Each structure stands twice: as C-alpha cells, then as structure tokens.
Amino acid sequence: MGNRLGTRTLTFSRGPRITSRYTLVGPREGKGPYALDFHEILADDSLGQKTAEKTERLMLELAIAKTLEQHDTSIDELHFLIAGDLLNQITTSCLAASTHAVPFIGIYGACSTFAEALGLGAVLLQGDFAEQVLIGTASHYQTAERQFRYPIELNVQHIRTNQVTVTGAAAAILSFADRGPRITHATFGTVVDMGLKDPHDMGSAMAPAAFRTIKEHLADTGRTLADYDIVLTGDLGRQGSKMLRLLLEREGFEGLERLQDGGSQIFGDWQPVGAGGSGAACVAVMTLGYILNALESAKAKRVLIVATGALLSALTVLQGESIPCIAHAIALEQ
Amino acid sequence: MGNRLGTRTLTFSRGPRITSRYTLVGPREGKGPYALDFHEILADDSLGQKTAEKTERLMLELAIAKTLEQHDTSIDELHFLIAGDLLNQITTSCLAASTHAVPFIGIYGACSTFAEALGLGAVLLQGDFAEQVLIGTASHYQTAERQFRYPIELNVQHIRTNQVTVTGAAAAILSFADRGPRITHATFGTVVDMGLKDPHDMGSAMAPAAFRTIKEHLADTGRTLADYDIVLTGDLGRQGSKMLRLLLEREGFEGLERLQDGGSQIFGDWQPVGAGGSGAACVAVMTLGYILNALESAKAKRVLIVATGALLSALTVLQGESIPCIAHAIALEQ
Numbered sequence: 229m230g231n232r233l234g235t236r237t238l239t240f241s242r243g244p245r246i247t248s249r250y251t252l253v254g255p256r257e258g259k260g261p262y263a264l265d266f267h268e269i270l271a272d273d274s275l276g277q278k279t280a281e282k283t284e285r286l287m288l289e290l291a292i293a294k295t296l297e298q299h300d301t302s303i304d305e306l307h308f309l310i311a312g313d314l315l316n317q318i319t320t321s322c323l324a325a326s327t328h329a330v331p332f333i334g335i336y337g338a339c340s341t342f343a344e345a346l347g348l349g350a351v352l353l354q355g356d357f358a359e360q361v362l363i364g365t366a367s368h369y370q371t372a373e374r375q376f377r378y379p380i381e382l383n384v385q386h387i388r389t390n391q392v393t394v395t396g397a398a399a400a401i402l403s404f405a406d407r408g409p410r411i412t413h414a415t416f417g418t419v420v421d422m423g424l425k426d427p428h429d430m431g432s433a434m435a436p437a438a439f440r441t442i443k444e445h446l447a448d449t450g451r452t453l454a455d456y457d458i459v460l461t462g463d464l465g466r467q468g469s470k471m472l473r474l475l476l477e478r479e480g481f482e483g484l485e486r487l488q489d490g491g492s493q494i495f496g497d498w499q500p501v502g503a504g505g506s507g508a509a510c511v512a513v514m515t516l517g518y519i520l521n522a523l524e525s526a527k528a529k530r531v532l533i534v535a536t537g538a539l540l541s542a543l544t545v546l547q548g549e550s551i552p553c554i555a556h557a558i559a560l561e562q
Numbered sequence: 563m564g565n566r567l568g569t570r571t572l573t574f575s576r577g578p579r580i581t582s583r584y585t586l587v588g589p590r591e592g593k594g595p596y597a598l599d600f601h602e603i604l605a606d607d608s609l610g611q612k613t614a615e616k617t618e619r620l621m622l623e624l625a626i627a628k629t630l631e632q633h634d635t636s637i638d639e640l641h642f643l644i645a646g647d648l649l650n651q652i653t654t655s656c657l658a659a660s661t662h663a664v665p666f667i668g669i670y671g672a673c674s675t676f677a678e679a680l681g682l683g684a685v686l687l688q689g690d691f692a693e694q695v696l697i698g699t700a701s702h703y704q705t706a707e708r709q710f711r712y713p714i715e716l717n718v719q720h721i722r723t724n725q726v727t728v729t730g731a732a733a734a735i736l737s738f739a740d741r742g743p744r745i746t747h748a749t750f751g752t753v754v755d756m757g758l759k760d761p762h763d764m765g766s767a768m769a770p771a772a773f774r775t776i777k778e779h780l781a782d783t784g785r786t787l788a789d790y791d792i793v794l795t796g797d798l799g800r801q802g803s804k805m806l807r808l809l810l811e812r813e814g815f816e817g818l819e820r821l822q823d824g825g826s827q828i829f830g831d832w833q834p835v836g837a838g839g840s841g842a843a844c845v846a847v848m849t850l851g852y853i854l855n856a857l858e859s860a861k862a863k864r865v866l867i868v869a870t871g872a873l874l875s876a877l878t879v880l881q882g883e884s885i886p887c888i889a890h891a892i893a894l895e896q
Contacts, residue, residue, distance in 0.1 A: 335667070
C-alpha cells in the first residue's frame with residue numbers, strides 16, 4: 229500500500245499541516261505552568277451559562293470560531309468537521325456542530341479523541357477527500373464529575389491516583405496551506421484491557437495502551453524515542469507515567485528522557501489535582517498550545533503525540549467491567 | 563480533488579466492496595417481515611447474559627466473529643475496526659474491540675453510526691490506507707430503554723410516534739476482494755437542528771436531516787431518486803417517513819416511490835411498535851440483510867442508504883436542549 233509502511237502506521241507523504249489552531253482553558257489550567265502557551269484563559273469556568281454542559285459547548289464553539297477567524301476561512305470552505313468529547317452521546321460536539329453547515333464526523337476515543345481527529349483529518353487530506361478539515365474537542369471539570377463520578381456539590385475527596393478533568397477546548401484546521409507543522413504519521417491504537425477496574429486510577433489502566441502504541445509506532449517507522457524531541461503522552465498522569473517508564477525500561481527502550489505527559493504537566497505541583505489532569509481537552513490544549521509553540525519556535529523539530537483514553541462509562545464501572553484503554557500516536561514535524 | 567466531484571460527496575473510484583457480512587437480530591425482529599433476510603435470529607434476547615449490556619456486547623462480538631469466519635480472514639489481516647453504538651461512551655464497541663488486536667476507530671452518530679462506518683471504511687480503502695476494514699454496530703431494546711427512557715420494568719406505555727430500538731448486531735468486512743456490492747459514493751451529512759425537542763418523536767426531528775443529505779447527494783451526483791432502485795432511509799419510522807415525503811414533494815423531487823425506510827419496515831404492522839424500529843442496529847441489519855440480498859440477487863442494481871441519527875442524550879433532553887440530527891448517505895452498486 230502506497231501510503232503505508234507494510235505496517236499499521238499510516239504515512240502522510242503529501243504533508244497535511246495544522247494550519248490554524250486555538251486553545252482555551254479554565255482558570256485552574258490558567259494558573260498552571262503552561263498558561264502562557266494557551267491562547268485564552270477564561271476568567272471563570274461558567275462563561276455565564278446556566279449549566280456546565282452549556283459552558284462546555286460554548287467553549288468548543290468559541291475555539292472553532294477563533295480557529296476559523298485566524299485561518300481567514302469561512303465555514304463553507306471546510307469539507308469536514310471531526311469532533312468528539314467525553315459526554316454521553318458526545319452531545320457537546322453534536323450541539324456545537326449543529327451551528328455549522330459542514331459534514332460532521334462524530335468520534336469517540338475518550339481522552340484520545342483529539343489524536344483520533346488529527347489522524348482521521350490527515351487521512352481525509354492525504355487521500356484527496358478534502359482540502360480543509362476542522363477538528364475540535366472539549367471537556368469541563370464539572371460535566372465530567374457529574375457524569376463519571378460525583379456531583380461536585382458533594383465535595384467528595386480525591387485520592388492520590390485520581391486525575392482532574394481539564395476544563396478547556398481546542399480546535400484546529402488541517403490543510404495544505406504553507407504554514408504550521410506537518411502531520412507525518414498516525415498509528416491508530418488497538419484496545420488494551422489488562423483487567424484493571426479502578427476508575428480512580430485510570431493512569432495505570434492506560435499505561436499499557438500507551439506502551440503498546442509507542443512500541444508499534446517505533447517498530448513501524450524504524451525510529452527510536454530519541455528521534456523525537458518530545459514524546460508527549462496524553463494524560464497518563466503521574467501514576468500512569470511512572471508505569472509507562474517501567475514498561476519501556478523493562479523492554480530496553482532508550483531515550484526515556486524524551487517522555488513528557490500532558491496530564492502530569494498541565495497543572496503545577498502546587499495545585500491539588502491528585503495525579504494530574506485528564507479529559508479530552510488535556511492532550512488537545514497541550515498539543516495545540518505547548519507543543520505547537522515549541523515546533524513553531526524551533527525548540528522542537530519532531531514530536532510524537534500519544535493520546536491515551538480510558539474507554540469506560542459510569543455504567544460499566546457499576547457492572548464490574550474492566551477498563552479497556554487505547555492510545556493513538558501522531559507524529560508532527562516542524 | 564481527484565476523488566471528489568467538486569462537491570462534498572466523496573466518490574470511490576477504486577471500488578471498495580462489502581465482501582463479507584453478518585446480521586443477527588432479536589426474537590421480535592425475527593417475527594417481522596424481513597426475518598428471512600437476517601443471518602441469525604436469537605431465540606431469546608439475553609443470550610444467557612446477566613445484563614442486557616453484556617448481551618449487546620456479545621451480539622457484536624458474534625457478528626464480528628461470523629463475518630471474519632465467512633471471509634476466511636483472521637483478525638491479524640485486518641487494518642482497522644470501525645465501530646460505534648448508542649451506549650454512553652460507546653462501551654459496547656470498546657469492550658468488543660478489546661478482544662481484537664486491531665487498530666480501533668471509535669465513532670458516534672447515533673442510529674447513523676453504521677453509514678458513518680461504511681463511509682470511513684471506504685475512505686480508508688480508497689485512499690490506500692488499508693486493504694481490509696472491519697465495521698460493526700449493535701443496539702439492544704433493553705439497554706436503550708434503560709439509558710434513554712425508562713427501565714423496562716416500569717412498563718411505561720409508548721405513544722404513537724415512539725420508536726422501538728432494534729435488538730441486533732451487524733458486522734461487515736470492506737475490501738477489494740472480487741465479490742459483494744461496491745461502495746461508490748458517500749455523502750456525510752451536516753447536523754440539522756430544527757428546534758424540535760420531543761424525544762418521543764425522533765422521526766420528525768430526523769426527517770429534515772435526511773431531506774438535506776438526499777438533496778445534497780442528488781445535486782452532487784447529478785442523479786435523481788429514480789436512479790436508485792431503492793432509497794433506504796435508516797429509521798425515520800412512519801412519522802418521519804411521512805415528513806420526508808412531504809419535504810421532497812414540496813420541492814418537486816420525483817421518484818418518491820423508490821423511498822423505503824428501515825425503521826418502518828423491520829417490524830410488521832401487526833407488531834405493537836409505535837412508529838417502527840430505530841437504534842444503531844436498525845439500518846445496519848436492514849442494509850447488510852435485506853438490501854445486500856436484493857443487490858446480490860439482482861433484484862436491485864443500485865441503492866442509496868440514508869442512515870439517520872438523533873444526536874440527543876438523556877441529559878440534553880432534561881436540560882431542555884433541542885435535538886440535533888444527522889444523516890449520512892452511502893451509494894451501493896451491484
């Protein structure tokens with residue numbers, strides 16, 4: 229297959245690029261160490277909306293509007309909108325999509341959703357199915373708590389391995405315009421289920437999925453971790469990141485100093501966030517903010533994004549199912 | 563763009579085909595007028611599982627296993643699994659995917675999910691990203707009732723415009739093997755929200771989305787309804803089908819006698835199912851059962867599938883949001 233390496237990793241020879249981007253985050257994320265990398269920090273996490281779900285939707289709509297504005301592209305010139313989020317039936321994305329007359333591809337990959345969108349967007353461009361693709365995702369601490377855990381009014385204490393859902397939204401336009409980093413490869417992950425069942429330690433459940441995808445990506449491309457300036461896992465958090473390092477070390481991988489983790493880094497050590505951040509917006513804002521700034525300022529030339537997702541629901545937890553996990557890897561080049 | 567018509571409808575010149583398929587349905591669907599078109603009718607709708615969610619997952623796994631068996635393909639030879647379902651966080655698909663070591667693309671389009679999978683699968687084949695793609699979906703009356711409406715134990719009476727979620731699962735392999743109908747076009751739909759809010763009449767909410775996608779598809783391809791032997795909408799049900807006809811008539815479309823609807827037809831008039839069937843499995847089993855049999859026996863030469871989806875959640879209904887809807891069209895040829 230022309231576009232492939234005889235493997236499962238896809239290669240994008242035509243060089244689809246991320247040619248416009250916008251990230252916005254909540255006040256807590258805006259107090260973290262990457263605050264300067266985000267385009268907008270919300271003064272409050274409600275945006276004056278009556279429900280957190282409305283806020284989440286509005287954040288995604290704002291990110292989309294700003295991305296379009298920066299690209300000087302109208303919605304009519306886009307060929308697809310690929311979006312997904314954490315809410316039941318991805319209603320944030322569906323409601324936001326209803327305001328734009330562009331073909332909509334709804335996806336779900338939990339916190340890996342953003343990488344799935346990047347990969348599918350690159351597929352549509354490389355395969356000559358589109359010239360401009362819009363992608364987006366969002367998450368909100370309060371909507372995720374309500375849906376997956378406890379109403380925030382109960383003030384249930386978090387434990388050390390818990391992660392905090394990032395409040396934020398991100399959108400990007402992928403095209404062949406002559407700017408922005410190229411998307412060179414996508415390694416779509418397989419679902420890995422190690423039998424772990426603790427929804428309060430999703431990092432440990434996701435680490436084996438990240439390990440597997442990284443291993444496959446490196447084998448497929450003949451690269452090592454050191455061929456990337458940064459390998460950014462999505463939101464393993466501190467616990468999951470530790471496990472990923474152990475798994476890679478055990479199999480003799482080198483270049484572990486290139487590993488970074490969006491979830492572990494988006495909040496400062498001084499912030500009470502358990503093992504770190506998570507949520508569909510986490511890897512999205514860290515990639516479109518921090519990583520793209522690093523690529524554009526030539527602080528990094530080549531980066532691998534490994535977005536991880538825990539594919540559970542509140543119901544599967546109650547029914548005693550284990551937590552299947554996934555990780556999609558996307559290679560970006562300056 | 564080579565693969566396009568200068569429009570949003572994608573054309574698949576390389577002729578990706580549906581080269582293996584399997585449909586299974588519950589006992590109620592097995593008493594309907596299309597019973598002979600399905601590959602398997604379950605004797606009971608539990609399959610001996612403790613929860614309906616486990617049954618739904620098992621149905622999807624069975625459909626996948628049988629499709630692989632019939633194709634004489636092992637899971638290792640597949641390049642992607644594209645799947646989605648109605649459950650929160652598409653857990654049926656995620657859990658089923660965890661048993662297969664194949665790159666997983668999770669999607670959500672409510673009852674239009676199957677057409678989204680067909681379209682994306684064709685994109686991956688046409689664009690030379692894969693040689694064999696597995697797609698699948700499932701739904702179950704009891705899981706949908708529990709999640710979207712009322713626990714079935716309450717025995718809440720349905721009203722005339724209510725639809726009944728189809729219990730069933732379907733899977734297919736898309737490839738370039740020399741058999742099965744070709745997937746010639748995909749028109750991914752835009753999200754249409756007419757402000758309707760009644761979750762007990764999703765047919766009326768979805769009809770404008772079906773109308774819009776049909777109109778775009780015909781304009782893009784220069785075809786008329788009469789160029790298709792059958793135009794099968796997904797699950798508009800009797801109410802939504804009536805509305806679609808009115809919308810098409812009003813704008814002077816001809817060939818309305820080619821319209822059929824999976825939701826209106828899967829159950830017999832003698833079955834107490836309100837306005838008909840719905841659910842992710844509805845259009846999937848009707849397409850891979852009834853339509854593919856018609857194409858393979860040359861009763862039809864060219865068919866347009868227009869799978870519709872109501873993009874609501876139980877929470878958006880409670881929060882007073884309207885129901886955004888979508889329809890994806892896929893053209894199949896003998």
